[in-house]
Each structure stands twice: as structure tokens, then as C-alpha cells.
Amino acid sequence: MDREDDLDRELKSHLDAEAEEQGSLDAAKRAFGNVTRVKEDVRATWGWTSLERFAQDLKYAARVLRRSPGFAAIALFSLTLGIGANTALFSLLDAVLWKSLPVRDPRELRILTAEQSPRTWAPVMNYLGYGHDVNGVHVGDSFSYPSYRMFRDNLPQFSDLVAFAGSQFTLTANGASEAASGQFVSGNYFTGLGAPALAGRVMLPEDDGPGAPYVAVLTYQYWEKRFGLDPGIIGRDVVINRAPVRVVGVMPPAFQGLFPGRAVDLFVPMSLVPSAAPAFYRLNDPSYWWVEIFGRLRPHVSDAAAAEAVRALLARGIEAYAGPPQGQRQFPPIVLMPGASGVGLFRFTHATSLAVLAAVAGMVLLIACANLANLLLARSAARRREIAVRLSVGASRGRLVRQLLTESLLLAALGGALGLLAAKPLLRLILRLVAGPVPTSLDARLDARSLAFTLGASLLTCVLFGILPAWRSTQPKGGTPRLRVSRILVAAQVALSLLLLVGAGLFVRTLTRLMHADLGFRPERILTFQTDATTSGYEGVRLAQFYERIEEKLRAIPGVASATMSEQGLLRGSVNNYNFFMPGRTMKPREFASAYLLYCSDPFLFTLQIPLLAGRDLAPSDGPEAPAVALVNEAFIRKYMDGQNPIGRILYLGNSERPRLGAPPIQIVGIAKDAHYSSVRADPPPTAYLPYAQEQRHFGQVTFAIRTDLPPLTVAAAVRRAVAETDSTVSVAGLETMDQLVSDSTSSDRLFAELVSGFGLMEALLAALGLYGVMACTVAGRTQEIGIRLALGSSAAGARWLVLRESLTMVIAGLALGVPLALALTRYIRTMLYGVEPNDVGSYAVAALLMAAVGAAAAWIPARRASRVDPMVALRYE
């Protein structure tokens, strides 16, 4: 039997017995005293009643919420939004910043990087890697493979040193060839990291030995995507480019290499480099730097000691092939970066967007809290009578506070649960937002950690929005509720909403500017794709001929007006930036002249419709034997020529102390109009267009662009066929229209604009609801006063104005708070804006007007109610 019923019956039987004795139930009750109090005291002896009382409170709270569905809906909506956004963002930040790699003792891992600056001495033929700024020092994360071998065999400070380098493959299995993103890894990669396989086995050091059969280890994601989780693939052979490779294992889902954010499909040993890698991956050439190195530092070895050991070894290596440092230079110092979370490239490139998202999510949650606190305050004013009655019949204040908090807790819990549901789509949205259309392998999902975060966030919000109203509403000397706190909360909501609306305005204007940006070339009717024939064994003259053959075949496709090939593709994010010097041109002190090079075939300007302003265009006659020529753009002239005519001038690649090996003199023969290079957002950089036929270096991946007379996608199939007919092992990647690239290039801006506008509008609505709530309360509380005013001859308009004025005061206070706040904070999003300043007057004006309009609309209903107060009724009121 339920204890409560039991107690009820027991006390009732007592009262009955007493009544029998006293003659009446009333007398019995008088003799007995306060039944409720006795019950409370008895319950207190039950020990774990707090839990039971909680259940009771919960039941009560559920009943109360069911009785006010409007309130519950608004509350849950704002909480869902706030908690959902924060959970999604937490999951992302966790994946990017905090989650450790799924390997043994990740804290021991270090990323080896070497300083790269004009004062360091490390001549290279080719450098492929990422640069970061670590405490103001620019470091690069690549080394040559001979350096890696030297480190691995001579550094007792590290228990393991592993090397890896990414590359695109053509993987043929089950009769189909597809592009796959692979990673060459040293044989000790998995054993050194301590990463076990999910199925099959990992690669072992002996798999990387000379003569060993080639093996591959798949990531779970690729196993799923390409092989449908078929366990039969383990032990089978696939073809990578042209080499047969045996799949020996699959990694668990969490392991995707050491680069959070960079999708990997499979891992293959370094021994496969000669047969499957681009030409500039060289295992035995110390002047080709392309591998990244992770080391596992032994316990009790300091980072400084280990870095010094690496530096000394690297210096010896560099001296052996390039001689001692020249001029004021020195061998590059080594910086060890913590590797527990992998290479945080994502962290560097998306720091601002992540911070802005975190700020927006935090604001959404804060506004949700302020809004709820306000709603609860308003409600507690309405429940004043109930609470007063309960206090006077002997309920303790603590008990009532606990009960009101239980209501908040219930709301927070429901909001948390809904927020968790909302977090999934929001996370997908945010991933697209920060990563753009690039496939991302971030291990960002809702896991136990996200769950814990949601729980914490819900509890925190509960405390934030629940305690104040609970405490105030149970103040025994209730009196008329002072609405000052509510007014402050409304003003704060208005301020935060304004901030979001200003942000929204700035992002929307950015997007508009980007969409109408003059690119300098015509993106319409252009189809582009990328391909890499070096992975199929093409080299030197054969490679160049191969690409020429493809270009000819493309041009022969019906509907194709023009086709061109270039090393980098426009708007694809990658660039080739190289130092140059011009004899006769005085360098400014500390100047580091560099141009963005675009090696291309001669119809490049014609195909992309970049106007030639002066001189001549590149021509088929600019072949390997002809004198080297280049076109430069206007930005180049502005930056390096002081407005002088560059035509006829000579430039050399490399710099004066260190010319590039065998660099010929290059004559500038023409001037091209400025055109965007790497993205829509980045202004056209100083660019030089060079005939690719005159470049001695191997090209790895190249980009083709085709101008069509028809909608470009209609020739897509013909394009694929043209490449496959030339060589079926060469794959076509990134086949897209230029329009698509333009829109991809602005997609994260678009999503940002949408997300922040969406949140901004919703929060403005919530603020309006808060305002409405407070004003409705005020009008209800002042009915009598308004009635007297009306009776004394005040007009209805006057009564309306009374309410409107008070609302406007709140809105204006909020705006007065919000504008300086926005001015202070929007400075930090400057880098995300385009063509608009952070203090853009238009955005501020629109946001403030919108906020004021929404506020006035919210105040209108209570104002009208005030103007319709019937003086007679009002005076009899209460």
C-alpha cells in the first residue's frame, strides 16, 4: 500500500476515534491540531522522502504545465533552440578541439614542425605541407622522407616516429574505378600509434619492407561507402592506380588518421610511393619535403630537449645536400606541437567561424533563460494568491521554492530532451557551415560526451531561469510584485536580440556583396574537373602529351567552344605562390616579392573570358624551346611596378640570393584584367599566367576548364568518356560547373547569413513575447489606476500611450545597451565580412528599427486593453 494513503487512513481513524469521544468531528479536529503539519513531520521521518516528494512535485509540475500549454510551448521552444544549438556546437567543438585521437596514450604524441622564414636555411625543390603560426613563429609541418628515416633511427627521445602523406588514388575494385583519398604511411604507423584494427589486421612494419606485397587498411567510413561493410573484402586484392594491393583490415569508425576534418579512405605503405604517388613524392630525395611526422615522446624527456635533438639531426641532413647556411640564415629550429588531438588544421582555418557560432549559440541560450525567467516571474505574479495561501497554511518557503524549481527542472529536462533531438539536424547544418561542401571526416556526432553536455546545459539553464523567480515569488511579504527585474530582463533580451540582428544584417550584406562580386572572368557555361595522370605512371614528356591529348579530345566534343588546362583551378582554394625577383627593380626593405602563378595552356584567358588589357596573349608557339614568357594582372602592376608598364620586363622565380634551380629569365608580354583566383572572397592577388609547356617541373593534379555553347552539364558524360578513352586508369575528380564553384565558394557565407538571421528573428520574437508578458502584467496590475485616469477625463489614446511609453522605454534601454555591445563585438567578425564594415550603419538601423517595430507590436495588445478599461468596472476591481 502507498505510504501516503496509509498515513491518511491512520490519521483519519484517529480523528474518527477522537470524534466519537468528543461528540463532533470539528472538536476532534481542534483537539488534533494541524493535520497537514503532522503529515509533513511524519513524512520527514520516512527518510528518503525527498525523492518521493520530488516525484510528487514533478506530478504537480506536469499538471501545472499541462494547464498552461501556451506558456509551456513558448518555454519549450526557446529551450529546445538554445539547448539544441549548444549541444550541436559542443559536439563540433569537441571533435575539433578537445577529443583525443583514438590511439594509445595520445598525450605523448607530438607533431614535428620546422620554422619557415626568410632567416632559416632549408633549400627545397618542392614543398608540400601546411603552415601554421605558433606563437608568432611560422612553422611548416613537412619534411623529406630521408629526414624521417634519419629521425626514426637516431632519436632515442621518441619511442616511435611515424610518417604519413595524403594522396589521391584511383581505386579499382569489382570492376569499377573511382577516386579515393589515400594516405601513404610508414610501416610502423599503426603499431607506433597504438591503433588496433576493427576487423582483419593493421599494417605492420614488415609490410613496408622491400619486396613485401602491397597492403591496404580501409577506414570504416570507406568500407561502408564503397563496400557496404562487406567482410569479404578483407583478404581480397584491389588495384590502386596500377598496382595490385591486398586489403588486410578495417579501422574502427573513430580512427580516420591524424587530421580531424580531412577525410581518409585508406592507408597504404610508403613502399607504394614509387608506383602510385605523384612525382614529387620522392622517397630518396632530401630536397623534396612532403611527409608529416608524429612522434611519441618518451616519458621524462622534455619537449625542448627532444626538439633540439631533432633540430641537430635535421641540420646535418640539410648541410649534407645543400651545404652550410648562406648569408644571415640558420638551420630551421624545430617546434613540437601537442599531437593528442591530431593536426588541428580545422582549428586554425575555422577559428573565427567556430567562435562566432559559439557566441551565437551562447546568446540563444542566454536569451532563452532570460525569456523563461521572465515568463516564470509573470506567472508567479499570477499565482501570487495560490502561493500566499500555501504559505499561510504552513508550507515552508523552502518547500515552495523546491516545488517551483521542480517546475523549472521539468521544463529544462523536456527542453534538453527536445534540444538533443534538434541537435542532430543542427549539427549537420553547422558542419556544412564550417566545412563548406568539402567532404569532412570530423568525428562530430552526438555521443556520451554530448549527452553529458546537454544534461549540464539543461541543469544550468534551469538554475539560471528558475531560481530568481522561485525566490522572489515566495517572498512572504508579497505585496504588489515589482516588475523591475522583469523590465531589466526584457531590456537584456532586446539588447541580445539586437546583437544577433546586427550580425544577421552584416552577414546578409556580405552574402549579397559576394554574389554580385565581379570575378574578372565569366563563370557562365564553364565546366571544370581535375585529374592526375602521374599516379598512373605518366612522367615528363609523356605526361605533357597525355594532357594535351585530353585537351584536344575535349575540344572535339560537340558543343564545346574552348578548352584549357591549368595547374591550379580557379575558385578551388589551392594556389601556387612563388617568390620572384626583377633585375633593375629596387626591393623595398624586408620586402618578400611573391606572385600567384597559374601555369596554363594558351587558351586560358580566352576560355575563361579574362580580358587582355595590353600586349599579347599566350600562344601555342610559347613551347619548351621558345623564350619563357608570362602575363601579369593589374594587381601585380599595382603592387610591384608602381604603375610602370611591365611589358618587356624580365623576372626570375626564386629570390636573388637563392634563384630557383635552373630558372630561366621570363619576359612579361601582356597584361590581363584582374580575376579572382583561389576564391570569390579573396581579392585578385598579384597573378602571373605562365605557359605550362615552359615549366620543367612535373605537374601532379591539373584542372581542365571547358566553355560550352550548351548548358555545361550536358557535356559531362562526354568529358568523362574523353578521359576514360585516353586512359581508363586515370580518374576524373571534382567535375562541376563554375557556377556551382561560385555558389560553393559562398555557401558557408550563405549558411551563416541564414543561420544568424534565423536565430536573430526568432530571438526578436521571443523578446517581443517577454515584452508582451510584462506589459500585460503591468496593465492588469494598474487597471484601477488607468480606470481613475479615464474617469478623470484622460483619453483612450492617453491610456494607450501610457502603456506604449513604458514598452518603448524598455526597448530603448535594450537598444542603448545593445548598440555599444554590437559595436564592441562585431569587430571580431571583420574577417568573415566582405564589402561591408562591422559598424555598417544600414545593418544597425535595420536591426534597431526591426526591434522597435516588433516591440511596439508586442505592446499594442496590452495598450489597447488599457484604453478599453471601463472606469466603473476598474474602480470596483479588487
Added chain:
Amino acid sequence: MPNLLQGTLDMLILRTLQLGPAHGHQIAKHIQRTTEDVLQIEHGSLYPALHRLERKGWLASKWETAGKDQKREFKYYRLTAAGKKQLAAEESKWKQLAGAIARVMWPAKEG
């Protein structure tokens, strides 16, 4: 029952139940009658005490019908073995305390 020493009510309840099972009303009436209305049991203390003693395992309870024509149900409490032991312990403690107080109050009688 003002100024009753802490724990005394527990002892009185246990002692009352030594006579046989009883319900709350009976216990209160019994103490009141026996002390000739000197000790008025407040229900505010009685029921919490009963529930506390039951929780400690010194009392057990059972619903039984009683009264005229067996129509009414009462919750009867009875002493458990542990309750008997507790009563003995409290009784001896109380005796010690009472003796000590007596020696202070009326020293002449000694000897």
C-alpha cells in the same frame, strides 16, 4: 507535552506497547490517563515518533478492524524483540538519570 526530555516520548510509547498492541489514539489516551493528564500527548509529536520507531525496527504495525461491530480499521503497533531490548536499555538509562536527579534534589534521604 512541553519540556519533556528528548527521547522520553519514545520510551513512554515503547512502555505503553509492552502492555499489548495499540493504535495511535489508544497510545495517546493511555499516556494521558495514566499520568492523570499531566502529560498531554501532542499529535504533532506522536505520529512522527511512531513512524520513526517503526523505521528503526522497534515497532511493527498492522491494520486491524476494531470498535463497535468491528467496523472501523485501526493501525495497530506492537513491540518487536528489538523494541523490547531498546525499552530495557532506555529504562535503565532513565533510572540512572532519575536516581542522579533524586540524589541532587533530596540529598538528606541518603545514607
